[in-house]
Amino acid sequence: MNFLPSELCRRTFLRQNSYGVGAAALSNLLSRSANASEGSSAADWKGVYSVKPGTQKIKRVIHLCMAGGPSHLETLDYKPKLAEMDGKPMPKSYTEGKQIAQLQGQENSLKCLGPQHAFQRFGESGQLISSLLPEIGSVADEICIVRSMQTDQINHDPAHTLMNTGGSVPGRPSMGSWLLYGLGAQCDNLPGYVVLTSVGGGQSQPIAARQWHSGFLPSRFQGVEFRSQGDPVLYVNSPPGVAIADQRDLIDTVQSLNRMGNQTFQDPEIATRIAQYELAFKMQTSTPELMDLSSEPSHIFELYGTKGGDGSFASNCLLARRLAERGVRFIQLYHRGWDHHGGIKDGAKVTAGLVDRGTAALIKDLKQRGMLEDTLVIWGGEFGRTPMAQGNGRDHHIMGFSCWLAGGGVKPGYHWGATDELGYEAVENKVHVHDLHATMLHLFGIDHTLLTHRFQGRDFRLTDVGGRVVHEILT
Amino acid sequence: MHRLAAIHTLLAVSIIFVFSFDSQGLSAETIDFNRDIRPILSDNCYACHGPDGAQRQGGGEHGLRLDVEEQAFADLGGHFAIVPGDVEASELIQRIHSTDDDFVMPPRDHRKSLTATQKKLLSQWVEQGAEWSRHWAYVAPRKQARPSVRRAGGNWIDAYITQQLEAQAVEPLPQADKRVLLRRVYFDLVGLPPSVEDIETFVSDSSTHAWETVVDRLLASPHFGERLAVYWLDLVRYADTVGYHGDQDVSVSPFRDYVINAFNANKPFDQFTKEQLAGDLLPSPTQEQLIASGYNKLGMMSAEGGAQPKEYLAKYASDRVRTASTVWLGATLGCAECHNHKFDPFTQKDFYRFAAFFADIEERGLYSGANSDSNWGPTIRVPDEELAGLLQPIDKQIEALTQAYEQVDVSSAQSAWETQMLNSDETWKYLSPDEAIAKHETMLKSLEDSSLLATGPNADTNTYTFKTTVDLNGVTGFRLEVLPHESLPAQGPGRSSNGNFVLSEFKASVLSDTEDARPLSFSKAQATFEQKDTDKRNPLKGFRAEAAIDGDEKGNSLGWAVLPEVGQTHQLVVQLNEKVGMEGRVQLQIELVQNYKRSVGHTIGRFRLSATRETPQINPLELLPKGIRELLLIDSSKRNTDQKNQLSGYFRSVAPELSELRSQLEAAKQKRETVEAAHTRLTLITRRVEPREMRVLNRGNWMDTSGEVVEPGVPHFLHQIVERSDTKLLSTHTRATRLDLANWLTSPENPLTARVFVNRLWKMLFGVGLSKVLDDLGSQGEFPTHPALLDALALEFVESGWNIKQLVKLMVMSQTYRQSSIATPKLIELDPFNRLFARQSRFRIDAELIRDNALAVSGLLVRELGGRSVKPYQPDGLLRHLNFPVRTYQHDHGSNQYRRGVYTHWQRQFLHPALQSFDAPAREECTAERSRSNTPLAALVLLNDPSYVEAARVFAERILESDAKTDEERFLRIFLQALSREPVDEEQEVLSKLLVDQRMRYLADPDAAKLVVSVGDWPTSARLNEVELASWLAVTRAVFNMHEFITRN
Secondary structure (H helix, E strand, O other): OOOOOHHHHHHHHOOOOOOEOOHHHHHHHHOOOOOOOOOOOOOOOOOOOEOOOOOOOOOEEEEEEEEOOOOHHHOOOOOHHHHHOOOOEOOHHHHOOOOOOOOOOOHHHOEEOOOOOOEEEEOOOOEEEEOOOHHHHHOHHHEEEEEEEEOOOOOHHHHHHHHHHOOOOOOOOOHHHHHHHHHOOOOOOOOOEEEEEEEOOOEOOOOOHHHHOOOOOOHHHOOEEOOOOOOOOOOOOOOOOOOHHHHHHHHHHHHHHHHHHHHHHOOHHHHHHHHHHHHHHHHHHHHHHHHOHHHOOHHHHHHHOOOOOOOOHHHHHHHHHHHHHOOOOEEEEEEEOOEOOOOHHHHHHHHHHHHHHHHHHHHHHHHHOOOHHHEEEEEEOOOEEEEEEEOOEEEEEOOOEEEEEEEOOEOOOEEEOEEOOOOOOEEEOOEEHHHHHHHHHHHOOOOOOOOEEEEOOEEEEOOOOOOOOOHHHEO | OHHHHHHHHHHHHHHHHHHHHOOOOOOOOOOOHHHHHHHHHHHHOHHHHOOOHHHOOOOOOOOOOOOOHHHHOOEOOOOEOOOOOOOOOEHHHHHHHOOOOOOOOOOOOOOOOOOHHHHHHHHHHHHOOOOOOOOHHHOOOOOOOOOOOOOOOOOHHHHHHHHHHHHHOOOOOOEOOHHHHHHHHHHHHOOOOOOHHHHHHHHHOOOOOHHHHHHHHHHHOOHHHHHHHHHHHHHOOOOOEOEOOOOOEOOOHHHHHHHHHHHHOOOOHHHHHHHHHHHHHOOOOOHHHHHHHHHHHOOOEEOOOOOOHHHHHHHHHHHHHHHHHHHHHOOOHHHHOOOOOOOOOOOHHHHHHHHHOOOOEOOOOEOOOHHHHOOOOOEEEEEOOOHHHHHHHHHHHHHHHHHHHHHOOOHHHHHHHHHHHHHHHHHEEEOOOOEEEEOOOOEEEEOOOOOEEEEOOOOOOEEEEEEEEEEOOOOOEEEEEEOOOOOOHHHOOEOOOOOOOOEOEEEEEEEOOOOOOEEEOEEEEEEOOOEEOOOOOOOOOEEOHHHHHOOOOOOOOOOEOOOOOOOOOEEEEEEEOOOOOOOOEEEEEEEEEEOOOOOOOOOEOEEEEEEEOOOOOOOHHHHOOHHHHHHHHOOHHHOOHHHHHHHHHHHHHHOHHHHHHHHHHHHHHHHHHHHHHHOEEEEEOOOEOOOOOOEOOHHHOOOOOOOOEOOOOOOOOOOOOOOOOOHHHOOOOOOOOHHHHHHHHOOOOOOOHHHHHHHHHHHHHHOOOOOOOOOOOOOOOOOOOOHHHHHHHHHHHHHOOOOHHHHHHHHHOOHHHHEOOOOOHHHHHHOOOOOOOOOOOOEEOOHHHHHHHHHHHHOOOOOOOOOOOEOOOOOOOOOOOOOOOOOOOOOOOHHHHHOOHHHEOOOOOOOOHHHHHOOOOOOOOOOOOOOOOOOHHHHHHHHHOHHHHHHHHHHHHHHHHOOOOOHHHHHHHHHHHHHOOOOOHHHHHHHHHHHHHHHHHHHHOHHHHHHHOOOOOOOOOOOOOHHHHHHHHHHHHHHHOOHHHHEEO
16 A cells, blocks of 8 residues: 555665665655655655664654653752752852843842752662652663753743754654654554643643644654543544444445546545545544553553543553554653742652652553563653742753653663752753754664755754764663 | 556656756756756755855865855866866866765765766766856846747747747647636635536636636635635744744734735735835835734744743744745745855845844733733734724714713712711721731831831741730721831832732731630731732632631632732721620730742731721722822812812712713723724734844854844845835934835845745646745755746736736636646656646645635535634644643634634644644744645544534535435535536445445434534534435535545646
8 A cells, every 4th residue: 555655765766875864866755845745644654764774772762751841950860969058049150141031030149949859769770869759769770860961942832842853943843753754653553653641730831732743744744642531533533423334434435436536537646545544444443442441451550550541641651551562653741740930849749749650650561561672761851940949949941951761772770961069050971952862863773864854955854953872871 | 556556656756866866857968057057066065165154165265165156166276176178177076076085075974975967967067168157046037038839729828838848749738628627726716616507607608718707707706815815824924823832812813814805906916015024114004004014923922931032032033034035035044043054145144134124123022921911012903894883873872971971960979978088097096016026037117107117137938926905895807008118129018029928817816814815717808909810729819818817728828919009008907707895905916927938028018007996998098099099188179170170080980879870881881892892803013113233143042142233134145225215214324124125025136036926826826836946946946947937927927017816817827727637647757746737737725725615515605704713613622732821712603613714713833633634834934835745634634523524414405405306416416516527427326325325324323313413503404304414414425535525636
């Protein structure tokens, strides 16, 4: 059923570079203006990127996006010096001339806010993790903490856009879309890029659909949101009074009519349309199966701490595993609850409580199924929070924050990079968002400088003009 | 069949290979620099040998430039990159062929490398004399003789097309079937399908003018403007929400209507340009021109707390450059924000000079508070046509009531009221403290007027304890006055930096030496003012007086506060649950608890306590508006006339004697407001302010203020603005304006604007542009397939006075437009992407048109023009990720449910899924070309979106209620209306089978039939049998899901 010449592309055009994308010809072929249709869905698209055998460590990513900006100082980055400085003025040498968000206007009266929760050592690796995250602590030996993250955007909307697309100007493809474009998906009855969301524990900052959009890449590569209420995928249910057999009947009729039309028109677009209707029908039948958790044994519910179906983060973690099993390439879970401008002591505790167990359960579950080795799990937000107090909370912060990675190709029980003694600025082994993207692509066997798409005369890539693979955290 | 498709694909692939590497591959004997050579140099060499000086490598002092003629041929110190006619001496040629890793170009580690064909072309070019020309798009089109080739029934467009076809020995296809042709031109010009009658008329009209008659009628249709607006609104990124962060609604729909009306009125494109970029700068701008100036306010805006205004001003500025340069110049000037352009001669300074044109637009970087007050910038009110007529009777009524109201004499009642007001405070007695202490190191200092002033450090939270000895017998309540003081921030009365405080709890108790303190409880609290609160965690939605006596049951952070009414006195009055029946003097303790936690230091700065034995109430004087209170305190004999009038005016507004008339008047005014609001829209406009300073931002970094300050200007290498339009208006008399920019864009010397516009229009009508990259006519764009035709059209457009309808007519009157789109395999093999235009293109119609088509075919479409944006059905919860404020989507009822897609509420962050699935852009950024995808999600929309199910049902009802009685007659009717043609036998058979199956199915389950025919708001026809209707609904749904239904052939 593959009407798009992806295989042909690669055979025909990849003469110059042995691996990577076949240069200009391919961009030309795929450009938006080519009169030929965009063709089929992500499902039967094999990708433009030819991976060098033996370099691909992972098959999928599960991005646990802690939206709102979790405080690294209450989660992954222990700063005893900051505790000592609690209530004292923040030294100006740190903050002068630096960006500041809601603390604008208070530059002269910034005070330190000590860590609001204790840290403890977990696992054989002895990783220092907040006492708010004991479950994540229980998988400390599986994860690699990066404590030297940096980003460029200090407000939620553009910071998410940068984290997802490598740029803050809307219109660029998100990382999941790049992956589908580069490698295709591994499933033909579900979208290759799925987004799930949950809320709780703090102010729910908005999240735009832009965050999973395909930008200037063809729209078949965009992320599809799965919902816990209403149709799990928009319009995936037949109209009321139309049974699935009726819908099949109807689609069969449409397919026959389109085939007849194609005898006149000889139009590959019609063949593609026929394929899309088959896929649509498959989605109609496989999505309920995916969302139906009744086949999960009770010890799994116990592990995740959920009965499922409630839209909670834990329930989404369980769905993430099911999606991963079914070949979804990029799975993104947003938990919108980390924006603790005030009341961070209580707020971080509640939010951490909502995500801790599900996260750890996902790692354990993937591991027991042998899937952790070819999955990359990323846990982190769009930025961190200030060591300075904003009342009894913390403001947005971009100079230094933390995240962790786990799974295929990443050193387990490891940590990398460090902020200064107050947790203000990453000073050792800085990792920019672009570097995180480069590293993720590298684990797929993709050279981030070669996965490009021409738009408005320029070859764009996920890592813009930056990106360095952080080899040091890889096995 | 699949195998066949695969073979086609294979052919397509090999052909495009030839196309892209053999530079059109079709007539490559004589090398054309712009067509054959510049694209190779640009793509492979300009990154290091192009306009960006910072990255430039090699040769000479400033590096080797291959984008500028003089430098490409310059002496690089005894050697030359290019020596015309001498391949051996041309280092460029030597290097590209070299096998030496240190010498070869592009370098081994460069991402680009040349193909053998490209190398050969470069060598041939040098051999042939290395003729150089400026980039084609930067040289204004010149008038040239048109080809003499003719094509029967066509016009001069066909001459250019036919000339090239003849050179290739390709036969163009014959004219399309008349039904197909009519359907094509309907979709293209008005975006709607022809009716059955339209088809019959056209098919039976054999006159030579038949086609022209149709074209003229469609160009005159009001739906022409709606059709073209779809394309223009993408470019100028029109939307109904702001895009950033909370994606709040913004009222700008009159701009959309302006665009529709402008296309309908055939407004010349130069005028259209001026009104949008600079409507506000035109002499005495009309309302229409001001609405058009809203163009400058269509970009994304942010109200995200903590956004830095300067950063966002920089974002808005660069968005405007990207948009205007794409819309009018087809240029990627936006790429020069951080450095000089890599491929085209745009410098970084060009970028910021262009941005400076827009530095005079009134705007804020951070639209703080706009999430609740919707203030996104200057607006005007746009009434609709009905309003004036509707207001007339109401205004008459208001006038009559006002007269009656003014005639009643209330002077004696007023004197009584004044006396009562002035004596009302005597019921309160000040309490003076035996002791007043605060926590932490805060001190409470007694002032002469019995008030207490807090001094010393302001702790995060505090509690003031006030003890006094007093006779409480008969006391009914207490009063807390908070008072301003010059020592307090913002004059107080609070100690927070904004002058505010939060009183979490007012406690009172009677102390005793022998017993436990006896707490007093309160039944009621009122205050002169209560602060609002939008925080969801606050169940009271405000900082209310009642929160100060709630025993902190609702949280100890809640309490009474007064922002923004700071800097003045406020009163809180609390009423005791019962009178204190206690004889003699006792020790009373009052505690003012101030435990606010969401922010720190919200404590009271100065206060005074009182008690009363009367009904405890706020001094009515304090509740009067400030100005009135002051007037009342002036001795009545000393008030001047103005003051007297003011006071009596106020009294009349509260006098019980006038209450009847007042409420009538109030009701009439209310009605007026309601009517006016329903018939008036606000719309953002541009208002000019003193221009903000515009600097070149080094690496695009808005925090770096060391860059050069620039004035407005156009790209340095194009013709410059020579005459300024309105220097008189300017504070600095040398600065070019947006109007100058608009005039420059539409001046005859401008090489880009007309080409860009005609190329996009060509794409709309022929499926692919003459230069296929619609948003980049620069070095990385595509050399046109028919450069002479593109130039001739551009010249014609300018010479016609930028006449859009004339240009459209010219294009659709050509035989090239009218050709069949059913290509022979041979033609597909030769020209898979239809770059020769030997046939018409076939493509899926735009998202909005898919909706319009279904509604039109069903008969549901409401063909009204303009108005507020409308909300079709949408799945619940789609907007649940939005916040500030939280949104729930309410779909429209009645006629607004059945409007055209162009009127759909454009929610940037969550575009309506039916539009999005068919590639309508979010309009966060300027979009010159939509992709045309074909996905399962789109299939799900057509299959299951209630809009399409409802339209299919109403269509089925129409068919069943028509005079078509047999199944065959009904199939025929369905096909004619939905596809403009008759069904073939096989199609009828397939549909009959579906119909029979569905009848069986719904006969067995009539409840299911009832359900499916009830989808949508539109009432189900009571005359029809539900089982029969449900079965036919399956048939119409099947037709709505046919590829042909959404395809323009």
